[in-house]
Amino acid sequence: MKPNPRLPIPFLCLLPLVLTACQEQHAAPEFPAPEVAIQRVEAHTIPIEWEFVGQTESSRLVEIRTRVEGVLDKRLYEEGTLVQKGQVLFQMDDRPFAAALQGQKGTLAQQEAKQQNAKRSVARLKNLISQNAVSQKDVDDAESQLAEADAVLLTARANVTSAELNLSYATIKSPLTGLSGKTKKADGSFISPGQDGLLTTVTQTDPMxxxxxxxxxxxLEVNEAMMKKQLIMPENANFVVDLHMADGSVYPLSGKMNFSEKQFSTETGTREFRAAFANPDMKLVPGQFVRVTLKGAIRPDAILVPQRAVMQGQQGKYLYVVGTANKAEIRPVEMGDWYGDDWIIESGLTSGELVVVDGMSHVIPNMPVKPLPPADNARGSQP
Structure with a gap:
């Protein structure tokens, strides 16, 4: 007899329950949405600063040279100290110049006497010619002698002035207030104008x-940003310039721009700028390397995100944006400069969007997340 292929009715009733239990046992478990910190980005105006490496230099460097030939008698200043405008630095032997001046004054006196005599001769002859006692030629000759005497007198006066100048040049003074340099000539040296006439230098330090x-x-990048209205410069390029010293300290006084080169260097491909700083306490000296910070420009409608929110992928930099249904999507972005602890976003984000700033490692693209406020008050969310 053949076995009955039909199952018992009680077993058939239990079969759906068994199959349902097996399906529930093998179903994929559901994980909760990961918690992430989000931040709403807002466009606002931010100040823009630029930093450069700079070097201090004197606003005026003067070479102290002799103008006359003679013997250097003595140095009257201490090398490396601050000298005042008009202070005597060197004294030459002035006796030859004083003697030359006296000689020129004597010559001047002689010429003045000759001129007076020529004047009297002309006056006398003019009285006699009315009486026909002298000829017109005699009068003309006397007037010519007077004119010659006048010319010689002018030369004598000029020689006296020149001799007075030479005597004054024997006392060499500083034309400005500044730091004095090392003496190039020893006392007793014979000095003369020209290549060998340099005695020292004086360096003006205020302003620096x-x-x-x-x-x-x-x-070029700055000009392009200005053309796109992404950057606004201060009126009349009136930047505020700050200095940071080599030890990191901030120089207490701000400076102003006072020069910008109009062409680029053919050697370095750079363009030079210059700022002036008051230096009453002489904290700045020529040759120092400093960090220059230029302030005054602004960027309107800037979008900032914390640096930690930006990640690097194979296609470039990206971040996560929380959209509808709290789903996180990848958003490629183009970065600009740093601004404190934030990045300036050039493109890829719009004002009002929600950006994931913490918990990115748990995010799966296009999957829901649980948004939380950021742990810190990031700068990108502040207007």
């Missing part, structure tokens, strides 16, 4: 100049 330069590429 700071020169710095920037590349052509950077200037």
């Amino acid at each position: 100049w700071v020169k710095f330069s920037t590349s052509e590429t950077r200037l």
